[in-house]
Amino acid sequence: MAQWIRGQYMKNNKLYISIIVALVTALLILVSQATQASAINDTSHQVSVIVNDSNSDRWIRFRAGLDQAAKDYNINLNYVTTTKLDTFSQEKTLIDEEVGNGTEAVILQLVNDTTDSQNYITDMSHKTTLALVEAGLETSPSNKSYGVTQDDNAGMGEALAQMVIDRTDNHTKETIGIVTGDSFSAKARYNAMVKLFAEKNITVSWVIPSTEELPFKLSEQSVSTVVTLDNDTLEETATLFKDAKQKPQLYGVGCSDKSIYYLDNGKIAGMIVPNEYTMGYLSLSKVAMYLNDHLYKISDSVVNYFTITKENLYSTENQKMIFPIVG
Amino acid sequence: MAEKKRTKLSKFFFKRKSNTTPLSIRGIILVTFTVVSISSVLLTSFVLYQQFEKHSRQLITDSTERLTEQAAMRLENHLTTMREISDALYYDAIKDADFGQSNVNDQMNTLYEANSTNLVSFALYTKNGQLLSAAPTLVQKEGLDVTQEDWFQNALENEENLHFSVPHVQNLFDSQTNRYYWVISLSRAVVITTNGVPQEGVLLVDMNYSSIEQMFNEVNDKTNGQYLYLTDSEGEIIYHPRQMQINAGLYTENNLQEAFYDDGVHKEIYQGSSRTSINDTISYAGWKMISIIPSTTFSLGMNNYRYFLLMVIIIVILAIILINRLVAQRISSPLTDLDEAIQTAEEGKPLIPANYEGGSREVQLLGRTLEGYRERNAQLMHDIVVEQEEKRKSELDALQAQINPHFLYNTLDSIVWMIESERKKDAVFMVTQLASLFRISLSRGDTIIPIEDELKHAKNYMNIQTARFKDAFIVTFHVDSEIQRYCTVKLIIQPILENAVYYGVNNMDEDGIIAVSGWKENDDIYITVEDNGFGMPQEVVDQLLDSSNKHAPHHGSGVGLINVHERIQLRFGADYGLSITSEADHGTKVTIHLPAVLYTEENHERLENGTMDPGAIHEKQ
Numbered sequence: 001m002a003q004w005i006r007g008q009y010m011k012n013n014k015l016y017i018s019i020i021v022a023l024v025t026a027l028l029i030l031v032s033q034a035t036q037a038s039a040i041n042d043t044s045h046q047v048s049v050i051v052n053d054s055n056s057d058r059w060i061r062f063r064a065g066l067d068q069a070a071k072d073y074n075i076n077l078n079y080v081t082t083t084k085l086d087t088f089s090q091e092k093t094l095i096d097e098e099v100g101n102g103t104e105a106v107i108l109q110l111v112n113d114t115t116d117s118q119n120y121i122t123d124m125s126h127k128t129t130l131a132l133v134e135a136g137l138e139t140s141p142s143n144k145s146y147g148v149t150q151d152d153n154a155g156m157g158e159a160l161a162q163m164v165i166d167r168t169d170n171h172t173k174e175t176i177g178i179v180t181g182d183s184f185s186a187k188a189r190y191n192a193m194v195k196l197f198a199e200k201n202i203t204v205s206w207v208i209p210s211t212e213e214l215p216f217k218l219s220e221q222s223v224s225t226v227v228t229l230d231n232d233t234l235e236e237t238a239t240l241f242k243d244a245k246q247k248p249q250l251y252g253v254g255c256s257d258k259s260i261y262y263l264d265n266g267k268i269a270g271m272i273v274p275n276e277y278t279m280g281y282l283s284l285s286k287v288a289m290y291l292n293d294h295l296y297k298i299s300d301s302v303v304n305y306f307t308i309t310k311e312n313l314y315s316t317e318n319q320k321m322i323f324p325i326v327g
Numbered sequence: 328m329a330e331k332k333r334t335k336l337s338k339f340f341f342k343r344k345s346n347t348t349p350l351s352i353r354g355i356i357l358v359t360f361t362v363v364s365i366s367s368v369l370l371t372s373f374v375l376y377q378q379f380e381k382h383s384r385q386l387i388t389d390s391t392e393r394l395t396e397q398a399a400m401r402l403e404n405h406l407t408t409m410r411e412i413s414d415a416l417y418y419d420a421i422k423d424a425d426f427g428q429s430n431v432n433d434q435m436n437t438l439y440e441a442n443s444t445n446l447v448s449f450a451l452y453t454k455n456g457q458l459l460s461a462a463p464t465l466v467q468k469e470g471l472d473v474t475q476e477d478w479f480q481n482a483l484e485n486e487e488n489l490h491f492s493v494p495h496v497q498n499l500f501d502s503q504t505n506r507y508y509w510v511i512s513l514s515r516a517v518v519i520t521t522n523g524v525p526q527e528g529v530l531l532v533d534m535n536y537s538s539i540e541q542m543f544n545e546v547n548d549k550t551n552g553q554y555l556y557l558t559d560s561e562g563e564i565i566y567h568p569r570q571m572q573i574n575a576g577l578y579t580e581n582n583l584q585e586a587f588y589d590d591g592v593h594k595e596i597y598q599g600s601s602r603t604s605i606n607d608t609i610s611y612a613g614w615k616m617i618s619i620i621p622s623t624t625f626s627l628g629m630n631n632y633r634y635f636l637l638m639v640i641i642i643v644i645l646a647i648i649l650i651n652r653l654v655a656q657r658i659s660s661p662l663t664d665l666d667e668a669i670q671t672a673e674e675g676k677p678l679i680p681a682n683y684e685g686g687s688r689e690v691q692l693l694g695r696t697l698e699g700y701r702e703r704n705a706q707l708m709h710d711i712v713v714e715q716e717e718k719r720k721s722e723l724d725a726l727q728a729q730i731n732p733h734f735l736y737n738t739l740d741s742i743v744w745m746i747e748s749e750r751k752k753d754a755v756f757m758v759t760q761l762a763s764l765f766r767i768s769l770s771r772g773d774t775i776i777p778i779e780d781e782l783k784h785a786k787n788y789m790n791i792q793t794a795r796f797k798d799a800f801i802v803t804f805h806v807d808s809e810i811q812r813y814c815t816v817k818l819i820i821q822p823i824l825e826n827a828v829y830y831g832v833n834n835m836d837e838d839g840i841i842a843v844s845g846w847k848e849n850d851d852i853y854i855t856v857e858d859n860g861f862g863m864p865q866e867v868v869d870q871l872l873d874s875s876n877k878h879a880p881h882h883g884s885g886v887g888l889i890n891v892h893e894r895i896q897l898r899f900g901a902d903y904g905l906s907i908t909s910e911a912d913h914g915t916k917v918t919i920h921l922p923a924v925l926y927t928e929e930n931h932e933r934l935e936n937g938t939m940d941p942g943a944i945h946e947k948q
Contacts, residue, residue: 003472017357020648035634057505062569261505265468287928319496320574323507325540 065280073288105129147298157192228252427522435462552624562586800839831860
C-alpha cells in the first residue's frame with residue numbers, strides 16, 4: 001500500500017512538472033512570436049500611387065500629403081510615373097503591372113468613370129487594397145470594398161457659382177460660358193453650379209467640354225464670364241486669355257502653381273482650390289491603417305476647398321494651404 | 328504574535344486538510360524552492376527593469392537636450408550670419424552711397440551671389456515704400472504697397488533693432504517662373520542719402536526658409552519619435568516637422584502653451600498623453616526652440632528590451648524548475664529510500680546502508696539510529712521467543728519426563744508379555760515402533776519437522792497402542808501426500824491420538840474407530856483426528872483449550888490439548904492452532920490448523936529461531 005502511494009506521488013510529481021514545463025515552454029514560444037510580430041510591425045508596406053499625368057505640378061500638394069503620410073506610417077511609396085492617360089485600358093495596364101510587382105495597395109485616380117472601369121475596380125479590390133481619389137461617389141456601389149477620398153464637388157460647384165455671383169453687379173446682363181473638361185468630377189461641380197446660376201437668373205450661354213473650341217465659341221457668342229471646372233482647362237483658358245485685349249472674367253477650379261500664378265497676376269479672377277494635401281494624406285493614411293490592421297475599414301472621405309482671389313491669396317491662413325512647404 | 332504567525336504559515340505550507348493527500352517531501356521542497364526562486368527572480372527583474380527604464384529615460388532626455396542645444400546654436404549662428412550680411416550691406420554699401428547719383432545694386436548682387444543658398448532676395452525701400460535697389464534683379468509686382476507689410480512697419484517702429492518675421496510667402500517680385508518662396512524677413516530701419524539729404528528707409532533681407540527647414544529636418548530625421556520645432560516669442564510656429572499637417576488641421580501642437588515655458592525640461596500632458604518638452608530660447612531673435620519627447624519614444628526603445636527580459640525570465644524560470652527538481656530529488660531521495668527501507672524493515676529485513684548512505688549527515692544518522700533500534704528490537708524479540716521456547720521446551724521436557732516412564736513402562740511390559748508368550752514377531756515390531764517413536768521425538772532437538780515425520784511418529788504411537796490394547800479399536804490415516812513436505816511443530820498429533828484412545832474409544836463395547844485425515848486448502852493445512860467414542864459435553868470442550876486449565880491434572884500422557892494449541896500459536900501465530908467439536912455418545916473431532924509453509928532449510932531455520940513474521944508466512948512459501 002505504502003509503495004503504491006509512493007508510486008502515485010512520483011507519478012503526480014512527474015505529471016505536475018511536465019505540465020509546468022509545457023506551460024513555461026508555451027509561454028516562451030508565445031513571447032518569441034510576439035517579438036517576431038513586433039519586428040514584423042516595423043516593416044514597411046509597399047503602396048503604389050497611379051494618377052493621371054503624374055508629373056503635373058497640380059499634384060504637388062497631393063504628393064506632399066502622400067509623402068507625409070508615408071513618413072508617418074512607414075510606407076514604401078511608389079509614385080508611378082504616368083503621362084496623360086486617355087483611356088482606362090492604359091490605366092488598367094499600369095494597375096495590373098503594380099499588382100503583379102507585389103504592391104500591397106494601390107491609390108488610384110480613375111481617368112474615367114465607366115461601367116467597365118467600375119467592374120474592374122470592384123474585381124481588383126478583392127485582390128488588393130484599393131483607395132480611390134477623385135472618383136464619383138455617385139456611381140460607386142454601396143457595398144464596395146474600397147475607400148474613396150475625393151473633393152466636395154457639389155460644394156465646389158456652388159462656391160464657384162457664388163464667387164461669380166458675388167462679383168457681378170447686374171445678374172441679368174451676365175452671360176456665362178462653361179468649359180467642363182473631361183474629368184468626371186466636373187459633372188457634379190457643373191450640376192451644382194448651374195443650379196445656383198438658374199436660381200439667380202444668370203444665363204449660361206454655352207457649355208463646351210474642352211478648350212479646343214473655346215476661341216470659336218467666344219467669337220461666335222461672346223460672354224462676360226468663362227468658368228472652367230478643372231485645373232487643366234483653367235490653365236489652358238488662362239493661357240489663351242493671357243495676351244487677349246478683350247477677355248471675359250475667368251473663374252475656375254485649379255490647384256497648380258501655374259493657375260495660382262495666373263490668379264496672382266490677374267489673369268484669373270477667382271479660383272476654387274481643392275485641399276489636395278489633405279486628400280493625399282488621408283488616402284494613404286487610411287490604406288496604411290488598413291495594412292497594419294485588417295480589421296480597420298477604409299471609409300470614404302470628402303475633403304474641403306478654399307475660395308481664393310487675388311486679394312486673399314497671401315492671407316496668413318490661405319498662403320499656408322495654397323503654397324505648400326515642400327522641401 | 329510572531330509565533331502564531333509562524334504556526335499559521337507552517338500550517339499553510341505543511342499541513343493539509345485531513346481528507347487530502349499530504350504533499351511528498353520532494354513536492355514540498357520543489358514548490359517552496361520554486362516559489363522562493365521565482366519570486367526572487369521576478370523581484371530582481373522588476374527592480375532592475377525600473378532602474379534601467381529610469382536610466383534609459385534620462386539618457387534619451389539628456390541626448391535630446393544636447394541635440395536641442397546644438398540645433399539652437401546652429402540656428403543662432405545662421406541668424407548671426409544673416410545679421411552680419413545685413414550689417415555688411417548697410418554699413419559698407421548703403422550708408423556710403425548717395426542714391427541721387429548711384430545705387431548699391433552691384434554690392435547687393437555680389438553679396439547675394441555669395442550667400443544665394445540662404446537668401447531669396449535683398450530689397451531697399453524708402454520710407455514711402457519706393458524700391459531703390461534689389462538683388463537679384465527682379466520686377467516688382469504691380470500695385471504693391473510694402474508700407475502695409477508687417478516687416479516694413481516693424482522696422483520703422485523700432486529703428487534700433489533688427490526684426491525677424493514669421494515665415495511667409497514672399498509677395499514682392501514677379502518671378503515669371505510660377506515659383507513662390509517661403510521666406511523669413513529680416514528687416515531694419517536704415518538711413519538713405521539722396522542728393523546729400525538723409526532719409527529713413529527699410530532694408531529687407533529675405534532669408535530662404537528652406538535653409539532653416541532643412542537644418543531642422545536633418546535633426547528631426549535622426550531622432551526616434553522625438554522632434555523639435557520652433558516658434559516666435561508669441562508661440563507662432565516658425566518651423567514644425569508637421570507644418571503642413573498642422574496647416575491642414577490634421578495635427579495639433581501645444582505651441583501656444585509651450586512657447587511660454589522657461590528654458591529647461593518640462594513634463595506635460597497633452598491630449599491625454601504624457602510627454603516631455605525641452606525649451607531653449609534663441610536669444611538673438613527671441614524665438615523658442617522646443618523639443619518634444621512623446622512617452623511612446625521611451626516605450627519604443629524599451630519594447631525590445633521588455634521582450635528580451637521576458638524571455639530571459641521565462642528561461643530562468645524553466646531552469647529554476649528543472650534545477651529545483653534535481654535538488655529536491657537529491658535531497659529527498661535518501662529520505663525516500665530510507666522510508667522504503669523502513670517499510671521493508673517492518674517485514675524483518677535489515678536496513679541496507681546504501682539506502683541512506685548517499686543522503687545528508689542527518690539522514691545517515693537517522694538511518695543508522697533506526698537500524699540500531701531495529702537490531703535491538705529484533706534481538707529483543709528473538710530473546711523473548713527463545714526464552715518462551717526455552718520455557719515451553721523445559722515444560723514439555725518436564726511433562727515428557729513424566730510421561731515417558733509411564734508410557735515406556737506399559738510398552739515394555741507389553742513387550743515382556745509378548746516375549747513370554749513366544750510372540751517374538753510382535754515383540755520385535757513393538758520394539759521397532761518404539762525406537763522410531765523416540766527417534767522422531769528427539770529429532771536432533773528440532774521443534775519444526777516435516778508433517779511426514781509427524782505422521783510417522785503418530786503411526787508409530789498408534790501401532791504400539793493398537794498392540795497394547797489388542798486391536799480394541801481401528802486407526803485409519805487418510806492424509807494427502809501433498810502436505811507431507813510442509814512444516815509442523817513436532818509432537819502435536821500424538822497427544823490428540825492419546826486423548827482419543829484413553830477418553831474416546833477405550834472401554835467401548837463396539838469397535839472404536841480413530842480416523843486421521845490431512846489436506847491442504849489454499850494456504851492452510853488441516854489435520855483432523857476424529858473418533859467415534861463417548862464424546863464430551865460442550866462445557867468440557869470449552870475448557871479443553873482454556874489456558875487457565877492447562878495445569879489441571881490429566882490422565883494418560885498428561886500432555887493437554889492446550890499445550891499443543893499454544894505451541895502451534897507460539898510458532899505460527901494466533902490464527903492457527905486447534906479447534907475441537909464433540910458430541911456426547913457420537914465422538915470428538917480435533918482439527919489442527921497450520922499455515923502451509925514448505926519445509927525448506929531457510930523456512931526451517933527461521934521458524935526454529937522465531938524470526939518469521941506470522942503475517943508474512945504465506946508470502947514466503
